[in-house]
Amino acid sequence: MSRILKHRLFWPLVILVALLALNLFFTDNFFKIQMKEGHLYGSLIDIVRFGAPLILVSLGMTLVIATSGIDLSVGSVVAIAGALACLRISGLSDQNSVGGVLGAVGLALVLSVVLGAWNGFLVAGIGIQPIIATLILMVAGRGLAQLITDGQITTVNSSPYKLIGGGYWLTLPFGIIIVAVVLALTAFLTRRLALGLLIESVGGNAEASRLAGISARGVLMTVYAFCGLCAGIAGLMISSNVSSADGNNAGLWIELDAILAVVIGGTPLSGGRFSLSGTVLGALIIQTLTTTIYSIGVPPETTLLFKALVVTIVCLIQSPAFRAKVFHRRRRPIAARPAAEEKVRVSA
Amino acid sequence: MAAPAPILRMSGIGKQFPGVKALDGVDFRLLPGEVHALMGENGAGKSTLIKVLTGVYDIDAGEIELEGRPVAFSSPLAAQQAGISTVYQEVNLCANLSVAENIFIGREPRRLGRIQWKAMRRRAAEILARLDLDLDVSAPLSSYSLAIQQMVAIARAVDIDAKVLILDEPTSSLDAGEVAQLFRVMRRLKEQGIAILFVSHFLDQIYEISDRMTVLRNGTLVGEYLTSELSQVELIGKMIGRELADLEKLEERPPAREGAPLVEAEQLGRTGAIQPFTLTIHEGEVVGLAGLLGSGRTEIARLLFGADHAGTGSLKIGGEQVNLRTPRSAVSRKLAFCSENRRAEGLIPDLTVRENLILALQAARGWTRPIPRRKQDELVEKYIAALNIRPANPDQLIKNLSGGNQQKVLLARWLILEPRLLILDEPTRGIDVGAKAEIQRLVAELSDGGMAVLFISAELEEVLRLSHKVGVLRDRRLVAELDNDERLTTDTLTETIASGARS
Numbered sequence: 073m074s075r076i077l078k079h080r081l082f083w084p085l086v087i088l089v090a091l092l093a094l095n096l097f098f099t100d101n102f103f104k105i106q107m108k109e110g111h112l113y114g115s116l117i118d119i120v121r122f123g124a125p126l127i128l129v130s131l132g133m134t135l136v137i138a139t140s141g142i143d144l145s146v147g148s149v150v151a152i153a154g155a156l157a158c159l160r161i162s163g164l165s166d167q168n169s170v171g172g173v174l175g176a177v178g179l180a181l182v183l184s185v186v187l188g189a190w191n192g193f194l195v196a197g198i199g200i201q202p203i204i205a206t207l208i209l210m211v212a213g214r215g216l217a218q219l220i221t222d223g224q225i226t227t228v229n230s231s232p233y234k235l236i237g238g239g240y241w242l243t244l245p246f247g248i249i250i251v252a253v254v255l256a257l258t259a260f261l262t263r264r265l266a267l268g269l270l271i272e273s274v275g276g277n278a279e280a281s282r283l284a285g286i287s288a289r290g291v292l293m294t295v296y297a298f299c300g301l302c303a304g305i306a307g308l309m310i311s312s313n314v315s316s317a318d319g320n321n322a323g324l325w326i327e328l329d330a331i332l333a334v335v336i337g338g339t340p341l342s343g344g345r346f347s348l349s350g351t352v353l354g355a356l357i358i359q360t361l362t363t364t365i366y367s368i369g370v371p372p373e374t375t376l377l378f379k380a381l382v383v384t385i386v387c388l389i390q391s392p393a394f395r396a397k398v399f400h401r402r403r404r405p406i407a408a409r410p411a412a413e414e415k416v417r418v419s420a
Numbered sequence: 421m422a423a424p425a426p427i428l429r430m431s432g433i434g435k436q437f438p439g440v441k442a443l444d445g446v447d448f449r450l451l452p453g454e455v456h457a458l459m460g461e462n463g464a465g466k467s468t469l470i471k472v473l474t475g476v477y478d479i480d481a482g483e484i485e486l487e488g489r490p491v492a493f494s495s496p497l498a499a500q501q502a503g504i505s506t507v508y509q510e511v512n513l514c515a516n517l518s519v520a521e522n523i524f525i526g527r528e529p530r531r532l533g534r535i536q537w538k539a540m541r542r543r544a545a546e547i548l549a550r551l552d553l554d555l556d557v558s559a560p561l562s563s564y565s566l567a568i569q570q571m572v573a574i575a576r577a578v579d580i581d582a583k584v585l586i587l588d589e590p591t592s593s594l595d596a597g598e599v600a601q602l603f604r605v606m607r608r609l610k611e612q613g614i615a616i617l618f619v620s621h622f623l624d625q626i627y628e629i630s631d632r633m634t635v636l637r638n639g640t641l642v643g644e645y646l647t648s649e650l651s652q653v654e655l656i657g658k659m660i661g662r663e664l665a666d667l668e669k670l671e672e673r674p675p676a677r678e679g680a681p682l683v684e685a686e687q688l689g690r691t692g693a694i695q696p697f698t699l700t701i702h703e704g705e706v707v708g709l710a711g712l713l714g715s716g717r718t719e720i721a722r723l724l725f726g727a728d729h730a731g732t733g734s735l736k737i738g739g740e741q742v743n744l745r746t747p748r749s750a751v752s753r754k755l756a757f758c759s760e761n762r763r764a765e766g767l768i769p770d771l772t773v774r775e776n777l778i779l780a781l782q783a784a785r786g787w788t789r790p791i792p793r794r795k796q797d798e799l800v801e802k803y804i805a806a807l808n809i810r811p812a813n814p815d816q817l818i819k820n821l822s823g824g825n826q827q828k829v830l831l832a833r834w835l836i837l838e839p840r841l842l843i844l845d846e847p848t849r850g851i852d853v854g855a856k857a858e859i860q861r862l863v864a865e866l867s868d869g870g871m872a873v874l875f876i877s878a879e880l881e882e883v884l885r886l887s888h889k890v891g892v893l894r895d896r897r898l899v900a901e902l903d904n905d906e907r908l909t910t911d912t913l914t915e916t917i918a919s920g921a922r923s
């Protein structure tokens with residue numbers, strides 16, 4: 073029992089279950105999953121489906137944070153990837169040509185990787201603080217996205233493109249499958265191969281890692297490029313879902329949600345140890361919270377406050393120091409009592 | 421000697437960490453005006469006893485009395501305010517603050533609430549002068565070497581108006597001159613009636629300064645003794661629980677040996693760090709470096725490993741001209757460097773013992789070729805046994821190991837690589853007598869097997885016992901290169917270090 077209590081993912085899981093349970097009171101058949109026309113439907117499926125872009129961005133963010141960095145530019149990359157893909161597709165003579173769509177998607181992803189690598193170069197090559205280095209692209213990237221779409225909302229009408237964010241495959245929403253593949257790939261690279269160890273080592277003590285023969289620069293470049301890629305895929309998903317690209321609003325503030333998801337998932341902002349499954353849980357918690365806000369009918373003007381309140385509570389429950397203060401007050405040894413009073417006098 | 425009433429008394433102290441009973445029913449007392457040595461092997465529980473006393477950890481069992489009144493400190497600050505001033509084993513100052521700020525942190529001289537910077541700097545300089553240190557007190561602490569940082573920590577601690585002064589391995593990276601300086605200060609404080617708790621693995625220092633000692637073994641109390649009544653051999657017996665027969669087995673001087681040149685440095689240098697030097701290390705040769713603190717020993721090591729860029733000169737490894745731009749390229753040529761600064765340049769605190777052990781090997785293989793789990797287990801098990809790392813649990817976080825055991829893990833990290841040249845900068849720092857002999861024997865064995873070793877140590881006996889050749893440094897210059905023959909003794913070596921001339 074205490075083993076379970078101490079598990080890193082215990083508290084995030086409790087919170088997620090509690091949030092889901094809360095929905096039961098407001099939505100009938102909340103947990104029901106149905107098969108309609110060969111597709112799975114249900115609130116739970118929707119949470120994962122709508123949470124898919126956030127999960128992707130958070131996965132990339134997890135690795136960046138593990139190196140004790142941060143990437144504020146993911147929202148801009150989301151917008152740029154969607155904008156570029158839509159621009160290319162709208163220029164196709166046949167918007168439904170699979171080859172043309174694949175080309176557009178590929179190009180958008182390559183650009184996302186390049187943008188990520190640019191962040192990596194600023195951080196590792198030049199030595200700019202990550203928060204500043206990625207702030208550059210965060211601001212400039214929005215401009216770039218608007219430049220690509222010419223300040224307009226570019227709409228497309230392409231069924232292959234629509235598949236990414238809105239389609240189904242093997243009874244599941246295609247986005248869920250993409251997330252599963254990216255998650256599996258990340259887990260493979262970091263846990264099966266040794267990338268995870270090197271990332272955690274660089275995040276834990278960069279100078280010691282360098283002296284141990286790790287190319288910290290290479291690790292950082294890889295991680296930022298990967299984060300760019302994840303944001304790019306998320307951007308395609310978001311724009312595909314609405315069949316349009318909005319350089320202004322696509323992926324707005326997603327970096328904050330992603331950072332939050334990472335932290336709720338148990339990866340410390342100071343770097344070092346990271347947890348991919350924790351991050352997925354964290355992203356799901358945030359998505360569930362969003363869903364809950366709608367389903368219980370929080371008035372729109374207070375949603376942000378409500379969300380902030382829940383997040384604060386989540387973070388407090390997560391904090392071992394807070395739990396110790398609140399729950400374990402009376403578990404101190406009784407013998408220490410008089411001494412503790414003494415202490416007050418001594419330190420006065 | 422009629423014992424006065426103890427100023428500090430700890431009785432029945434117990435402390436349990438997950439999986440490790442660090443202290444079990446330990447009694448300890450400290451008399452005013454004495455220097456009391458706390459002795460024990462690596463991981464015996466010395467630092468833990470100090471930490472439960474000063475409020476870093478809660479105690480699980482037992483009582484602490486200060487001047488007859490029961491106390492339980494909630495934080496080191498509370499302990500300090502109650503008159504217990506402590507230098508912890510790992511120097512825990514703020515490297516990015518200035519020297520003066522570090523000395524006065526938390527007790528800055530103020531007037532009307534405003535910090536008086538000028539007075540603070542002046543007083544800091546005075547305090548340091550008492551330890552014979554002449555530093556720029558407004559420079560950040562990080563601009564000074566580890567030894568200086570250690571001295572600053574000591575200066576801070578002795579300045580605090582305290583009844584009890586605790587020094588956990590304060591001398592681990594100091595050389596003879598600074599130790600003498602520290603001892604002078606300690607004797608003065610002792611005369612003022614201050615009780616001093618002192619931890620060190622240097623037995624000579626213990627016998628020079630301490631009046632009384634308490635010996636711990638595996639978290640339990642072995643006993644309390646008067647230093648004058650316990651011989652060194654008896655003490656070692658009490659610490660490790662058996663006779664240490666191995667210590668003297670090592671021959672006085674290593675046998676001479678002919679090997680091909682492995683590393684040839686030609687006028688290699690770096691402005692501000694080390695003047696151009698020429699040094700050849702042959703296969704199977706142990707080259708010792710001797711010199712005072714800041715004389716440039718570590719700087720030579722860092723240049724040979726590519727940790728810093730050389731400004732001048734050339735370097736050949738195995739006859740091939742190389743330009744070491746990063747440690748990575750040095751590692752790929754099978755050079756290894758175990759830094760003296762284990763906290764800043766060695767440990768990855770949040771990783772496990774296993775991960776820290778295999779880190780350099782994994783880095784050398786690259787991330788696409790993970791070390792198979794079975795191979796990891798094999799290597800880790802082998803080196804935990806070979807170096808007697810305790811607790812022998814590969815999945816323990818390295819930050820939870822005792823200082824000496826952390827050092828052993830870092831050493832193992834490089835041994836796993838089976839390097840051609842192993843650069844050891846103070847490898848026996850903080851390591852107990854038994855393990856020290858073990859490591860010395862290991863170095864001798866490895867060099868028999870053809871590995872070259874560059875051995876840096878402030879302990880001249882150790883340098884002489886292991887090295888074929890000793891390079892002497894002074895003021896960032898390699899001033900002499902001496903063959904280790906009958907004429908070379910610690911005395912002649914000390915003289916060369918001091919005068920800078922060949923004797």
Ligand SMILES: Nc1ncnc2c1ncn2[C@@H]1O[C@H](COP(=O)(O)OP(=O)(O)OP(=O)(O)O)[C@@H](O)[C@H]1O
Nearest residue numbers: 437442462463464465466467468820821822823824
């Ligand atoms: N935070 C911790 N968590 C778990 N175990 C710990 C922790 N701190 C210390 N230990 C364990 O407690 C034991 C005593 O450690 P301690 O640091 O007191 O040894 P020490 O006598 O100071 O050794 P050294 O001479 O190497 O400094 C060791 O086995 C160590 O691994």
Ligand SMILES: [Mg+2]
Nearest residue numbers: 466467509823
């Ligand atoms: Mg210790």
